[in-house]
Amino acid sequence: MSSLCLVEAVTDALAVEMEADPAVLVFGQDVGGKGGVFRATVGLQERFGEERCFDTPLSEGGIVGAAIGMAVGGLKPVVEIQFSGFTYSAFNQLANHAARLRNRSRGSLTVPMVLRTPHGGGIRAPEHHSECMEALFGHMRGLKVVIPSTPYDAKGLLIAAIRDPDPVVFLEPARIYRSVRQEVPQEAYAIPLGKARVEAEGSELTLVSYGAQMKEAREAVRQLAAKGRSVELIDLRTIYPLDAETLVASVRKTGRLLVVHEASESFGAAAEVMAAAVEGAFEHLQAPPARLTGPDVFAPLARGEHHYLIRSEQITLEAERVLAYEP
């Protein structure tokens, strides 16, 4: 075991998979010599050479498009897009090719690649650096979308993503890259994609979140426990495919649902979770499923971020409203 923060767990996952499989390679802007702007790929070029960990020109579409060709050609590229908002430049390659090639070629050609990019705000970053794009990727069809909230999950989910036979978008919550340390096994281990994790069991309310927002959700669960309320906390971990089974089982037990995410509200992941609850646990619901999300605005710059980000006190307040609802 070693004590790692989330970004170090990412580096560790990349290293163990590069060690185990010579087809795995890592590239993107500034990932080689500099080791990534968030230092996620530090040391990989020294260890595995410039052919397997390298810098590219400034070209997001080029990075993803070339990765598609490499994946079809038998490699397992793990590419980094430096900041979330720059992924928009690669949408053509992602949506029109990475996601569709298996289907287009009737299963004969596949794209086992991973796109890693930071997720979310709260780091006082410039514009376009705080995007939450999971719903866009989830809606693209043909992409799996993963987002960890702990160092342990980051390593296991990234390893699973690299081993997955299909393209995976791996979103890394930048705000908690270095905020928490956790004991992480040194060896390789895979956490299955598409499985949510019940982090704390409870009986009165199901609270669902993911990524950096889990930190606030955990705090809200503590605040509610101090008031004698029993909340079941679920970390979604995978946005697509959504683990409806775990969600439905929990809502059938608690009868109440609150989904919290940083991303904007309309057509977001919360709507999908609420739909799963309504479809699978309708007769058990004791309150309308609720969501607490970012508004449909662009993430403000540093001085307006507090209007956008969701704090634990707001989650607690909303949870109390859902808990107080009487049918």
Next chain:
Amino acid sequence: MFQAYDPREGKRLSLLNPEGCLADCVSALPRPSDEEVLEAYRVMVLARQADEWAVNLNRQGRMPTYVLNEGQEANSAGALLALRPDDWFVPAYRELAGMIMRGLPLHQIYLYWHGNELGSHLPRETYHMLPISVPVGSQPLHAVGLAYAERLRGSDRVVIAFMGEGATSEGDWHEALNLAGVWKSGVIFFTQNNQWAISLPAGKQTASATVAEKAFAYGFEGVQVDGNDLFAVYAAVRQAADKARAGGGPTLIEGYTYRLGAHTTSDDPRHYRVDSEVERWRALDPLLRLERYLRLRGLLRKKDVQDIKQKCLARAQAEFEQAERLNDPSLEDTFRFMFHELPQPLARQLERRRP
């Protein structure tokens, strides 16, 4: 017009040498007046002082991530000096001197970097400029569109778009040059080749010997100028603007320059480049060169240099404080500019968030 400086023949337009002496050939080229050179000097000193102060503020925790301009001031200062105030200015994010030259108040520029969207409030008829564009290489296309609009409305305004050499690897950049070539757009594409795109050296960004030569494949002229030389930048931009105004189409200008500092305050260049390279470029500092020229010409005394520097630092400090004092954006501010009228989901979300 640029035949004498064909980048494919390894030629670069350079007029002011590091000792501050002008080349003889300057007489055949457009050249700023003494007053204009002094104005550009003051703008560049202010940009340098404002830049250094911003880095200092970042270290104090009073400024979020800031993009550094040190060493590149002559590019945007010289370019904007050569243009009319109503010519369109489409910046990337390393054109601080050009923004000051355009008349944008320093406190407003600081406001943007301090994390307040009001820093990008740019009434069209006041500034004729677009806001800072962070997605690399995306904005040159907007310049092509602006030039189309101006031509259709019968104006002779030209458009200048800035970008770094990293941007030349983006698809949008190539699409912009291609469209401009086909449409004979009145656009000047100004690439500040500062040798480094964060940690990637220019030699790994492109296999071309120069950025400028790429223009010829799109059917128009390209020229490489010494980007640390105000006179060379001015001459090239002025000629490109005259050509564009006369309907002669676009020009690609590569300002060959150097990023003396980090990419941003979040970057540490010691991870990827050697100090000796930086020191070599320090000797070519555009500000030092201009200072020597002005001293030699008797337009600046030794004591003026210190005096201007101190006044500029004091001004930067005062303007930052003005930006810092301004109220944070309100909750309503984060909603009200999404659409002309607030649609129902946004109105509901705003209502829910009001205390």
